[in-house]
Amino acid sequence: MSVAVIAGDGIGQEVVPVGIACVDAALAREGERIEWVDLPWGSDHYHRTGRMMPLDGLETLARHDAVFLGAVGMPDIPDTETLWGLLIPIRREFDQYVNLRPVKALAGVPSPVRGGDAIDVVIVRENTEGEYSEIGGRAFRHRDRESAIQVDLFTRYGIQRVARYAARLAASRGGTLTSATKSNGIIHTMPFWDEVVGEVVAEHEELRLDSVLIDALAARLVLRPASLDVVVASNLFGDILSDLAGAVAGSIGLAPSANLNPERAHPSLFEPVHGSAPDIAGQGVANPVGQIWTGAMMLEHLGFAAAATALQEAFEAVTADGVRTRDLGGTASTEEVGAAVVARLER
Template sequence: MALIAILPGDGIGPEVTAQARRVLEALDLGLSFEEAPVGGAAYHAMGHPLPETTLDLAKRADAILFGAVGDPTCDALERQFRPEQAILGLRKALGFWANLRPATMMPGMEDASTLRPEIAAKIDMVIVRELVGDVYFGEKGRRQTEDGRRQGYDVMSYAEDEVRRIAVVGFEMARRRRKSLISVDKANVLETSQLWRDVVNEVAADYDDVALQHMYVDNAAMQMVRNPGQFDVVITGNLFGDILSDQASMCVGSIGMLPSASLRDWSGDNGLYEPIHGSAPDIAGQGKANPCAAILSAAMLLRHSLDNEAAAQRIEAAVAKALSGGIRTPDMGGSHTTSQMGDAVLAAL
């Protein structure tokens, strides 16, 4: 019996993970679930955003379903106690270095995008984001310049093996899709990006069936709204991937629609699955949160960690059917509640 760790977190996290769990339970796959606090909720209850008991559960589980972290009441805490350190700590402790973020326009949802419907309809991409390097994990701090000014610094760096392994994931995924890979960097001004580009070119020699294109991140951001249909699989670093995947979410109509998977190898062993949205404390507890990203994250959990493609496709088809039936939460211009969206997906199942 596979064990799924449920880490709801803060804000709307508990609301959306509850709907994802309902869907997983409805499939009757013999899964077991165990829940633990994380983020601001864990800090308030146990004095740390990632308690040892929560980390232990994450290590024991076959997969992790994660909600969201972020609590304004924790903003004044020292950095190591802030809610966001929970997800960073999980990524580091469990070695989750590959982040898969699919963005697909579901039929009938074109009107939710700010792009013209005929352009939005072509969106079908996966952003593969490196997750444990770059400025997020590099040396950082504050210092004083010689003339007395305060200065903050964050070091961006990648070792060649870190680039190579994420490139392999990107090429493997492209090989399974439309055989097109775009590598996003800023090699014209960043030495880190030049190394990234050099290593990606080296890996490309083993994938002559995949078309590789390099694109500067500023151009990629522009092209994503100009012609998103040209993107199949995108590989990029931690910082650029964070930004571009949020942009992709708005191209498909809502950040509440995009799931993600954080993996430590191509097999998906013990992966972490979460919606890419934040904790949205301004709407927490109001039934306004869109649970689709969390539900679709559960589908990715089945696909990558439990190797159940059929069940994953059932969930994705159910979400598409619910949306085609006109169910919309407020982020998509509708008035249905979080639980009503969950009800509609369950009915479609």
């Protein structure tokens, strides 16, 4: 089994090696291993070639079982080049329509929000259409009439399949699915979203659907984070809510994610939520827990359930022991946190 590794940019270069070491240690406990194949793509590759990845990059990735990504983006390159040149083409070419983002309070990690130490929510974000559509354009550039048009794209097929994934997940957890909407202000797409999600949930008699306007849902996530279990959301709403939830849990540096093709017709991609964080890159202080947790999600997806559980228990024990990076109020370096996780796994 092989995994393509794209450390990418900024702190991705620092947290990915730590994440790999922790995944290897978890697999070694079970007498298992995977082959890591390093692909030096990202902003440095862009500076050399004018592209974030080679022309045959997607064909290269398709030969692997999964992709382990660190971060993409640097201040000297527009996000339209970094994201649309690497991450988004991977998500769409491989039909990774579920962006799965669990957020859970960890022992020893203080939350800046009252009640945040009880948060345990999974956000299921639609990942290939919605507000991040490619449809639109610019007109009358550099004139007084300059205009930008962005067309949201919501299909019944796209909403159904992400809602079904979220419904199955909610049925296996607390039995309530919360749907993020804005049907009181967005007249076409959001009522359509509500309609299709409602139809899907009606297929599950054991499920309760709670449809909440996005502004009220954001407030609820801060004021009553423990009241949420599984949230299904469109591309934009899911993106924003998951970052907010990560902050409620203590730091966005803790937050993992998986870009899944649930049918496994294509490789899935696993990345932490935090981004490249160029302001702290190279200092050795980046929080690697998001990358490590992402590694645990990848192990689960690849069928190494015992190793995934061991890895999650290990990093949770390490934070409980007080081994924390600067963003969590600690003094440990990136490598020290990783070494502590590995030591736990090797006991």
